[in-house]
Amino acid sequence: MGWRLILEPAPLKGSFNMAVDEYLFRAASSDGRTYVRFYGWQRPTVSLGYSQRIGDVLDLDFCRSHGIDIVRRITGGKLVLHHREVTYSVCSAEGAVFTSSLADSYRLISRALIRGLEKMGLEASLAEAAPASYSRGFMPCFSLPARDEIEIAGRKIVGSAQKRVGPRFLQHGSIPLESDPDLLRQVSLPKGKESEFCLTSLSQALGRAVTFEWAVDRLAAGFMEFFGVEPEAWNIPLKEMSVVRKIEESRYDNPGWTLERQ
């Protein structure tokens, strides 16, 4: 089936971004297409992994008093602070391309993103396994590169998470244009010496400022080149936007979903 590429021209609200990703995740199972989307965030937003308990990982008071939005993803993984960054998402049910294993598809998408980073002149690689303490603990997503995540000179450049139901999956991830470890430290719990982050950003790795558009052009080109596809440029039809809004209202804009977790 065909691939569709969605390039969001303007940064969007966190809850809307998550609703669009879920809409595409649902669409992938019904129409058999693969959707690749690149987007940004209107304001600093913390996203929590599906199973994370807010009191364990997030300084809620700090976020509220500093105007930082909070959303909860349907994917697993750890806390991510989305700020000046490019976010990608891939939704597909093409088992022949992405296999049936979470790890395999994760690795495949990582390699496609590395191709995009190469187009920026960066030499990135897949990380080896992180220490066990990282996977067990509350440390945020960008603390250390985990296995098959992308790093540049030992520092994590892309943090990703996936939800899979049979062959259908949603994977999304964050690629910082600029890093803000101080803000990440302030929003995260626990405070203390664990909050040392081994992350980098495109600007840091390239030694100069980069724009969202410049980075997205190269990431999208590298992605499609890796998979050998020519996608159709696409936007969600207006008549379908009510479905997206409904997802947003019932889930990502709903404090019951975001803040209350068993």
Add this chain to the structure above:
Amino acid sequence: MDAGAAVRSEFKVLIFLVLSDTILPDIKDEGNMNEVAELRKLDVKNLPPIKPILLDDLNVMVQKNLYLEIGSGPYLFLLSPSYSILNPRPEDDINDFVGKNEVLLDYLKETIIQNLAVYSVLIDINSYFIEQNNGVVLARLKDRDSGGRRFEIKFYTHAAMELLKHYEDKIYIGRDFIDLFNFRRRHFGLKDLIVSLRDQYDDLIDTAQQKLKSLMEHKSFFQEISESVSELKAESLQILETIPPHLDFSKISGTELIDINAQYRAINHYLIELQDEVGEFENLLRYKKENDFVRYVTKYRKDLTNLISYFNIKINGFLSAKIHNFKNREK
């Protein structure tokens, strides 16, 4: 079996003990066991109250005939359903512990049975052997470095009359993980069960080094199974991260439940693949008469079979039944 029959059954065992000079040799474990010491730290008054549940006859029979095995130092003590110390010979320390902690032991047994009834299928799928043995089940506790809070328990069944004479003939039923302070399990308790499969496999490799005649000859099997266990663990834990830990059927939609059922099924499929590989290895070991080692592989496969049955009956089976109650996908 009624309570009277259970007492009579135990009485026969005690008669055997009194009449026979051949009391079992002390059961010694190579490690230093600390279950008695950890249990001593608990005060029943501080444990959460047990909510009564209706047990079926088989579970009641097991409850009445449940033996406990708890370790202290180098000894593993076998306690009868009424807490007589059957093996090894009683010592002051274990006598003192049992004498002062019958209420705690009752609590422990009640918790074990409730966990078995709600969060496992071990009693159900071994019902034939258990009934043949008049409900006798041995529960061997292993503390999980938790101050007496969490235990791994291995279950065996054995003919009551033969228990002390041929203790080594006990039949392995399976294992479970209980938390005395938290009955309600996230994700049906799967995380403990799956992580345990990795740990057990590491132990199996250690055992192979001691028991297997030609370890290198089977290198490819060990490698293949090891990769499958790692994949099972990694994929399962990531899948569980995206499933609600507890299901509230009054709030969940049919579509969501269908997705959740599919996610649990995916984990089960990894288990089935692993069981297939382990079964193939087990057959080869039997063919090559690696009798000292093959029984450990059989036990491992038994744990896999148990977990697959748990999925089929209490997870996917249960969820499928719930799904069928929805009138359409969106409701």
